[in-house]
Structures are given as structure tokens and as C-alpha cells.
Amino acid sequence: MDLSSLNSIAQSMVAPNKGILAADESTPTIGKRFATIDTESTEDSRQTYRNLLFTSSNVSEYISGVILFDETIRQTTNDGTPFAEHLTSLGIVPGIKVDKGIKGIPFCDGETVTEGLDGLAERLSEYYELGARFAKWRAVISISDDLPSKNCIRLNAHALARYAALCQQAQMVPIVEPEVLMDGTHDIDRCFDVTSEALQEVFAELNNQQVALNGIVLKPNMVISGMDAPNRADIPTVASATVKCLSENVPDEVPGIAFLSGGQTSEEATAHLSSMNELGPHPWQLTFSYGRALQAEPLKVWSGADENIEAAQEAFIKRSRLNSLARTGNYHPQMEEA
Secondary structure (H helix, E strand, C coil), X not given: CCHHHHHHHHHHHCCCCCEEEECCCCHHHHHHHHHCCCCCCCHHHHHHHHHHHHCCCCHHHCEEEEEECHHHHCCECCCCCEHHHHHHHCCCEEEEECCCCEEEECCEEEEEEECCCCCHHHHHHHHHHCCCCEEEEEEEECCCCCCCCHHHHHHHHHHHHHHHHHHHHCCCEEEEEEEECCCCCCCHXXXXXXXXXXXXXXXXXXXXXXXXXXXXXXXXXXXXXXXXXXXXXCHHHHHHHHHHHHHHHCCCCCCEEEECCCCCCHHHHHHHHHHHHHCCXXXXXXXXXXXXXXXXXXXXXXXXXXXXXXXXXXXXXXXXXXXXXXXXXXXXXXXHHC
């Protein structure tokens, strides 16, 4: 394992003023997104949409890395250049989603563990040859009156660490994503406690399996009220609670923390990130790894029509630029109207 190379890749992924585009939606998920714009999801339409994003003007000013799906890493731009090669030529690090989704845990009703470890070493080797230099694995943890169980957190942390070790062995940076879902009526304090417990277990397992922490990127949820909570915490409260939780649970040697947007609106995700960076400096880079929060507007503008591609690219770049400003705490809501 070349740790200096892994650290260099991780630093590139969390480079100042940039963030990671999560474009790793599975075929069923992208199908649901396309259904909202009355567009059929085919291999060609998916290529057209991903090409739109990846070939936007000045994309490399704001995007440091892109998480791809298995189909996407095998596709090309309109001029025949493999997507991974195209991104690399722009100085954007290509990555790949490698987990195989979630399955129910026996005797733990309503809880899941992520699958995909079988054959992972071989798949990582192939993805490396296809140009990927980092990978992503998502664990899902739900909150309710009774959840999560210690077993759920332990199983998911163990799987995340096994995946991370295999990635580093394959000379790829693992994005470690323990997502505590926003679904529910819980308050921000409950999210703080569950997120803390999950992070503690994840880093204990990473250490157990000798994963080099300066060669990973953490992709956590923000500490936030449940989606259906009666009195949801405001932006400064979310920012301070999230920074406190991370400061207590994430070792300083981790190069960066790239937040997922979860169920937040595009504007909320940007505002929360900006507010957190206003509280800096922090020992790690605080950046974004957004899917819907970067793509919602360009997808709507495109609506499956070739004549809308340029306008959709402009919408994507605007959203990316606003999140770039959030990296330094310089985003303001009135910028949405500019």
C-alpha cells in the first residue's frame, strides 16, 4: 500500500473550494428521478444526462471528484472518451460506488446491513483499471423510539471497515459513509447521540482493521432534526451541533469530511455547509458530496430535451458554485436569485 499516494488522492478529493458530485444512482433510482421529468430511463438517456453534467463548462473549478455507477464508468462522452478518462483529464478524480445495497438484518426489524463484500477485491481491481481512484460504500442507520440497535451499528461499522481495508489494499481511497437517516420525528439531540455512537463504532472498527485514516474520506450525515420533527432546528444550530459531534468523534488525521445531503433541499444543504465553515478553521476539510442537492435543478431544467442541455448545465454550474462558496462560509441565501 502506497500511503502517500492514497493521502494525495484524498487531499485532491477534498481540495479547497471544490466538492464531490455523487452521480452513482443505481438504475432503479435514476429511473425514479427520470419519472419525475416524464423521461424514459434508457442506457442512452442516462448517458446523455451524465454527459451533460460531466461536460459542463468550468466544472473542474467547483468539482473535485465524481462518484460513478457501474454502468456509467463503462460509458463515454459524446465524442467517445470514457467518462473516467474525461474527468481525469480535467483534474477531477473518478470514483465508483461498490456496495450492493441493503438487506434486512435477521431479528432486527426495520434495520439493514449493506452487502457487497463478496468478490469486492476483484471488482476493485477492475474498477482501478477502468480509471477509478476512490470508492464509496453506504451504510444506513435508522432512528425510531427503539432504533438503532447496537447490533445494527456494529454490523455496519464492521462491513464499512472491511470495505475500507480492501480499498486501500487496491490503492483506492475509501469514502466511508455511515448515514443516519433523516426520516422520522426525532429531535436534533437524538440525531447527535446516534451519530456519535455510529462514528465511534466506525472508527473503532477502522482502527481494528488497520485502515490508514489519512487515506480515507468520511461521508456522514449532518446532525439534524428528523424530517417530520415538530420543531426542526435552525441552520446555526445544525451547524454547531454537527461540528461539535465531529470534533468529539473524528480523528484529526482524516483529511476531509464530505457531507451527504440526505433529504435536505438544495438550499438547506448549501446553507448548512456554509454555516459550518463559518465556525472554522477545522482540523479537516468540510466539503460536500451531494447527489440530489446538486442535481435537482439541472435535472428539472433538462427534462429529457436536447434543447435544454445548455440551460441545465448552467443550472448545475450555478449550484456547484454556490456550494464552492459554502466551503469558505461565504454563501448567502440571496445568491440564489442572482
